[in-house]
Amino acid sequence: MDKIKFTILGETGSGKTCYLLGMYYEMSAGRDGYSIVAPNRDESRRLVANFKNLTDASLGRKRFPEMTDALQKYNFELQHAFNTILPFEWIDYPGKWLDVSESASSGLTEVENSIYNSTALFICIDGENLTGNDTAEKIERVRDKCSRHISPYLAQLSGKNRGRKFPPIALIITKYDLCNRETDEEEILEVLQGSFSPLFERDDTFIVIVPVSLGSDLQDDDSRGKFSPINLHLPIYMGIWFALKNYIADLKRQIEVDKRTISNYNEMIRDEQDRFFLFKSNDKILSWRNRISENESEIRRLQNEISAMKQSYDRLERELYSINLTFINGRRRK
Numbered sequence: 001m002d003k004i005k006f007t008i009l010g011e012t013g014s015g016k017t018c019y020l021l022g023m024y025y026e027m028s029a030g031r032d033g034y035s036i037v038a039p040n041r042d043e044s045r046r047l048v049a050n051f052k053n054l055t056d057a058s059l060g061r062k063r064f065p066e067m068t069d070a071l072q073k074y075n076f077e078l079q080h081a082f083n084t085i086l087p088f089e090w091i092d093y094p095g096k097w098l099d100v101s102e103s104a105s106s107g108l109t110e111v112e113n114s115i116y117n118s119t120a121l122f123i124c125i126d127g128e129n130l131t132g133n134d135t136a137e138k139i140e141r142v143r144d145k146c147s148r149h150i151s152p153y154l155a156q157l158s159g160k161n162r163g164r165k166f167p168p169i170a171l172i173i174t175k176y177d178l179c180n181r182e183t184d185e186e187e188i189l190e191v192l193q194g195s196f197s198p199l200f201e202r203d204d205t206f207i208v209i210v211p212v213s214l215g216s217d218l219q220d221d222d223s224r225g226k227f228s229p230i231n232l233h234l235p236i237y238m239g240i241w242f243a244l245k246n247y248i249a250d251l252k253r254q255i256e257v258d259k260r261t262i263s264n265y266n267e268m269i270r271d272e273q274d275r276f277f278l279f280k281s282n283d284k285i286l287s288w289r290n291r292i293s294e295n296e297s298e299i300r301r302l303q304n305e306i307s308a309m310k311q312s313y314d315r316l317e318r319e320l321y322s323i324n325l326t327f328i329n330g331r332r333r334k
């Protein structure tokens, strides 16, 4: 199976790194029986140091991470009841690389490659763009600051992959605490449909819209507000749900291959048995029977793995029903 990769896109300062830290903080302690671990000690230490800062209100502005200036990869595992469901890679890169006019071409290539190989895309839209009470202006801001930079990459993805489905996409409204009093679900939808219209026109794409925040009063009193995360777990649940779906489909394909192998051996055994007894090879028949039983036990192993995965898959699917703004192949889920 290909490595599971999640890429997070968004202009500089839109909250990508904070989202990662907040999500890891929330999920490393566990939620709904799920947890996320970083098996690499150095990565884990780096993440813990950074999220400790994020939760330390006494640091004021210094609680936030520095602007990211190089691509960073993190390896995580999603666990349920401390059993690993799936490992995945998270790619965090500098938002300034998205800007075609400013980025070095090596940066652009890195971004392109990580989008191209991603199991799911997370696109951050800074909640600050949704402040005020003029919807048209909000659409203009999101267009200018976000979709204008991201759409060319999506267009390219579509071109390179003609005939292949788009990866599932979570449109994440970051810093929702800044705009929640000045917007609502329906307006968010209008703004995003207005600023990312080609995306919503596609009939092969799964899209969720999730407002997230690190804390409802985070910005108060010179950034000394309490860290109290909202919805940080949902985008990652969506990504893992799709990864599981692909994984289960892979396992089913392997079962089909094993079944075909068994039927080939059975045919060979029948042909051999039909031979005149002087030419019949009992050794061959015996070795083919052994192969058949190896394939049968492999099928049983794969079927057990599918049932274990299916439980996680169904459980995650239930969690995803809490996302109201979900679009499946161009239609809003009722």
Ligand SMILES: Nc1nc2c(ncn2[C@@H]2O[C@H](COP(=O)(O)OP(=O)(O)OP(=O)(O)O)[C@@H](O)[C@H]2O)c(=O)[nH]1
Residues within 6 Å of the ligand: 010, 011, 012, 013, 014, 015, 016, 017, 018, 019, 064, 065, 066, 067, 068, 069, 093, 094, 095, 096, 174, 175, 176, 177, 178, 212, 213, 214, 215, 218, 219
């Ligand atoms: N009010 C509020 N501010 C936030 C929240 N999350 C992030 N911020 C602010 O947004 C700033 C930028 O966040 P980063 O995560 O560093 O942004 P980034 O997208 O990683 O930026 P680059 O690394 O330059 O690409 C932080 O320094 C915080 O001031 C949030 O949930 N609420």
Ligand SMILES: [Mg+2]
Residues within 6 Å of the ligand: 016, 017, 018, 066, 067, 068, 092, 093, 094, 095
């Ligand atoms: Mg960053």
